[in-house]
Amino acid sequence: MEAEEMELFGIWSSPYVLRVIWALNIKKIKYKYIEEDLNNKSNLLLHYNPVYKKVPVLVYKGKPICESMIIVEFIEETWKNDSIFPKDPYEKAKARFLAKFVEDKLSPPMWRFFTTKGKDQEEAYESFTDYLAILERELEGKEFFGGENIGFVDILLGCMSYVVPIYEEITDFEIITKEKFPLLHAWMQAFLSSDIVRDNLPPRDELLYRYRKIREAFLSKDN
Amino acid sequence: MESHKGVTLLDFWVSPFGQRARIAMAEKGIEFEYKEENLAQKSELLLKMNPVHKKIPVLVHDGKPVCESLIIVQYIEEAWPEKTPLLPSDPYQRAQARFWADFVDKKVYDCGTRLWKTKGEEKEAAKKEFIEILQILESELGDRKYFGGETFGYVDVAFVPFTAWFHSYETEAGFSVEESAPKISTWAKRCGERESVKKHLYEKEKVYEFVCMLKKRLGIE
Numbered sequence: 001m002e003a004e005e006m007e008l009f010g011i012w013s014s015p016y017v018l019r020v021i022w023a024l025n026i027k028k029i030k031y032k033y034i035e036e037d038l039n040n041k042s043n044l045l046l047h048y049n050p051v052y053k054k055v056p057v058l059v060y061k062g063k064p065i066c067e068s069m070i071i072v073e074f075i076e077e078t079w080k081n082d083s084i085f086p087k088d089p090y091e092k093a094k095a096r097f098l099a100k101f102v103e104d105k106l107s108p109p110m111w112r113f114f115t116t117k118g119k120d121q122e123e124a125y126e127s128f129t130d131y132l133a134i135l136e137r138e139l140e141g142k143e144f145f146g147g148e149n150i151g152f153v154d155i156l157l158g159c160m161s162y163v164v165p166i167y168e169e170i171t172d173f174e175i176i177t178k179e180k181f182p183l184l185h186a187w188m189q190a191f192l193s194s195d196i197v198r199d200n201l202p203p204r205d206e207l208l209y210r211y212r213k214i215r216e217a218f219l220s221k222d223n
Numbered sequence: 224m225e226s227h228k229g230v231t232l233l234d235f236w237v238s239p240f241g242q243r244a245r246i247a248m249a250e251k252g253i254e255f256e257y258k259e260e261n262l263a264q265k266s267e268l269l270l271k272m273n274p275v276h277k278k279i280p281v282l283v284h285d286g287k288p289v290c291e292s293l294i295i296v297q298y299i300e301e302a303w304p305e306k307t308p309l310l311p312s313d314p315y316q317r318a319q320a321r322f323w324a325d326f327v328d329k330k331v332y333d334c335g336t337r338l339w340k341t342k343g344e345e346k347e348a349a350k351k352e353f354i355e356i357l358q359i360l361e362s363e364l365g366d367r368k369y370f371g372g373e374t375f376g377y378v379d380v381a382f383v384p385f386t387a388w389f390h391s392y393e394t395e396a397g398f399s400v401e402e403s404a405p406k407i408s409t410w411a412k413r414c415g416e417r418e419s420v421k422k423h424l425y426e427k428e429k430v431y432e433f434v435c436m437l438k439k440r441l442g443i444e
Contacts, residue, residue, distance in 0.1 A: 051326065051359065065318045067325060077314035089301035093289045100291055101275060134275060 006031035007059040009045050011038060013202050013210060015159030016068040017056040022155050023072045025196035027079040069099060072155060084152050098138060098145065099156040106131045110160075114167050114211075115218035125173065132181055139183040143190055150194060154187075161188040162201055166211050230255035233269050233281040235262055237433050239332065239384030240292035241280035242423050247296045247380050249419035251306035255282075293324055296380055309377045323363055323370060324381035330356045331385050339395040339434050340443060350396040357404035364406055368413065375417060383420055386411040390427035391434045 008024070008031050010017030024031055036045055036055050048057045048064035058065045058074070065071050076084045085092050106128055113124035135157070138145060145153035164175050178185045191197055230248070232255050234241035248255050260269055260279050272281045272288035282289040282298065289298045300309050310317050334356060337349035360382070364370055370378035389400045389411065401408040414420050438444075 060315070063315055065315070065322075067322055070318050070321045070325065073321065074314055074318040077317060089298055090284070090287055090289070092301065093294050093298040096294045096297065097290055100294065105275075 004032060005061055007034060008032070009034045009036055009042075009048065009057040009059070010055045011036055013207060014055055015163070018159060018200065018202070019068045019155050020056045020058060020071050020075075021200050022150070022158060022196050023075045023084060025200060026082050026084055026150065026155075027075055028081070029075070029079060069103075069156065072152065076152075082149075084146070084150075084155065086146075086151070095145070095152045098135075098153045101131070101134070102153070102156050106135075110167075113173075114171065114215060117219060121171075129175075129180075132176065132184060136181050136183050139187055144187065150191065150196060154191060158191055158197065161191045161197075162204070162207070163211075164188070166204075166208055169208065170212055170215055228285050231258055231283040232256070233258050233260055233266070233272065233279050233283065235260050235279050237425060237430060238279060239388065242384035242387075243292045243380050244280045244282055244295045244299070245423040246383065246419045247299045247309060249422060250309065250375065250380070250417075251299065251303055253299065253303055253306065293328060293381060296377065300377075309371070309375075309380060311371075311376070320371070320377045323360075323378045327360070327378065327382045327385075331382065335385065335388060335392050338392045339438060340441070342444075346396060350398055353392065353396070354398060354403045357400060357407050361404040361406045364410055366406070369410065375414070379414060383411070383414045384424060386414065387424045387427055387430045388434075391431045394431060395434070 006024070006029060008017070008020055010020070010033065012035060021033075034042075034044075036042060038055075041053060045055070045057060046053055048059060049055075049066045052066060054066070056066075056068055056071060058071045060074075060078075065074050072084065085095060109124040109127035109131070113121055113128060116124060135145075138153075142148075144150050145157070160176075167173070168175050174180065176184050176188060192201070230253060232241065232244055232248075234245070234257060236259060245255075245257070258266075258268075260266060262279070265277060269279065269281060270277055272283055273279075273290045276290060278290070280290075280292055280295060282295045284298075284302065289295050296309065310320055334349055334353045338346065338353060341349055367373075369375050370382070393399055400411070415424070
């Protein structure tokens with residue numbers, strides 16, 4: 001397949017875009033990447049995603065697919081090599097459930113933790129560490145949530161592997177340590193060093209700068 | 224872990240999320256045991272089968288739980304592949320179906336709830352938003368019989384339970400689905416003629432009775 005057949009609209013810092021990139025890497029699919037400016041969205045992006053006007057958008061043979069989880073499922077169903085999902089319907093349902101759990105339950109308190117201070121921050125911290133414990137249990141006996149290989153849940157959770165150390169550095173909190181969450185800690189290292197992820201991460205310095213600015217903006221709003 | 228064979232659905236009578244599962248199984252001719260939950264006093268079985276969210280619906284198939292309504296519907300689709308498919312076979316068409324079911328999931332219930340839970344400006348804003356949501360869905364439906372095209376499909380299953388709430392939404396917020404989104408209104412009536420939908424959705428008056436009871440309980444005028 002020519003790279004032109006597959007286009008990915010994204011922004012460098014978006015964890016949602018990275019999910020799609022990792023999935024494309026698992027399947028060894030070539031693609032053309034188009035960086036968007038969210039303050040000045042291209043006509044093409046607005047044409048391809050009129051409902052949400054967001055990235056990522058995958059365009060395959062001129063037809064757009066939107067929403068990162070849906071894009072990953074599309075990639076799985078179109079290319080049969082290197083499965084991202086389990087084959088068994090029950091195991092697949094479990095993977096989808098865990099992925100939705102990450103999106104709906106884990107992410108909001110983590111964001112709240114990062115954008116608040118004092119009591120709000122502490123409550124958010126308690127909240128998401130409870131949820132991390134659920135994920136820790138799911139990893140028992142496995143290197144990745146997908147088993148021996150990176151799968152759907154790993155992809156969905158993946159951004160945590162590089163965002164959590166940044167949160168830890170900026171807030172001075174311990175979040176995922178070897179002592180607190182040994183399996184998740186090991187998972188993070190395994191994920192970050194894997195072939196499909198290693199060379200496809202946003203530059204750390206730029207991310208650190210960006211996240212610092214985000215936290216400052218939120219905290220100054222409260223004053 | 225319960226080891227009995229068969230399908231059980233832990234559910235709550237008026238829940239549109241539970242109805243998605245009921246309708247999907249009815250469309251596919253899958254027999255199941257329905258178990259009504261008392262949400263004020265959740266059963267041990269529910270808490271065991273859905274310890275993370277403690278919510279209905281939960282599908283228990285041969286003792287194993289599946290949670291979250293759209294995940295349940297996709298599971299039903301995949302575990303009974305020989306039965307009438309709800310999703311198209313083409314991956315791109317499947318992605319479109321998932322996109323629109325996800326849109327319904329993200330938008331309809333939350334905005335709909337605000338139509339009866341809020342007052343004044345907030346309610347007006349919710350009404351405007353809800354009409355926009357209906358019109359976006361109408362634009363997607365176009366002149367087709369169903370969201371699934373000629374056949375009743377995944378997006379239809381995802382959205383149809385909310386048609387039983389249209390009357391409540393209209394009454395509470397002061398608008399008409401038929402006026403704001405006539406094709407959605409026609410689609411709702413067409414779906415209402417299907418056996419699966421007739422069997423598993425409650426009459427609009429009963430749903431409204433439920434909404435009024437909730438309002439009273441929450442102290443909303």
